[in-house]
Amino acid sequence: xxxxxxxxxxxxxxxxxxxxxxxxxxxxxxxxxxxxxxxxxxxxxxxxxxxxxxxxxxxxxxxxxxxxxxxxxxxxxxxxxxxxxxxxxxxxxxxxxxxxxxxx
Numbered sequence: 001x002x003x004x005x006x007x008x009x010x011x012x013x014x015x016x017x018x019x020x021x022x023x024x025x026x027x028x029x030x031x032x033x034x035x036x037x038x039x040x041x042x043x044x045x046x047x048x049x050x051x052x053x054x055x056x057x058x059x060x061x062x063x064x065x066x067x068x069x070x071x072x073x074x075x076x077x078x079x080x081x082x083x084x085x086x087x088x089x090x091x092x093x094x095x096x097x098x099x100x101x102x103x104x
Contacts, residue, residue, distance in 0.1 A: 009049055009061040011090040018104070019061060020051035020085050024076060031064070045069050051085070068099045075103070 011017055024047045033040050045063040050056065063069050068088070075081035085104040090097060 007059060009052055009057070009059050011088060013090060013092050016087050016089045016100075018051075018053050018085050018087050019047075019049050021047040021061070021082055022050050023048045023082070027062075029064075045072065047081075065097060065099065067097070068101070071099060071101045075101075 009017065009019065024045060027044050027046055028041050029044050030039050030041050032038070042064060047061045047063070049059050049061050052059065063072065072081065072086075075086070080103055087100075087102045087104060089100040091099070
């Protein structure tokens, strides 16, 4: 499992995180694949959070999960991700995690 760097926003299992973003970018990161235990390079979406659970912050939020990236991509394209609070809840299920995403 990849652990976020210190100073990153971290999702807790089955706990809703309310975030407001002002920009995003992509980064390539090398991780250890949880199944093969071999290093591999993955593309990560990184969002700059300006609010976390109603409090002002200046922190990055990294999205490694392809499933969550696919959920957030349309919100980027419409611009809604940067004008509204986004609620994200992580439901870990071994290697097949589920995410609930809603705009407030």
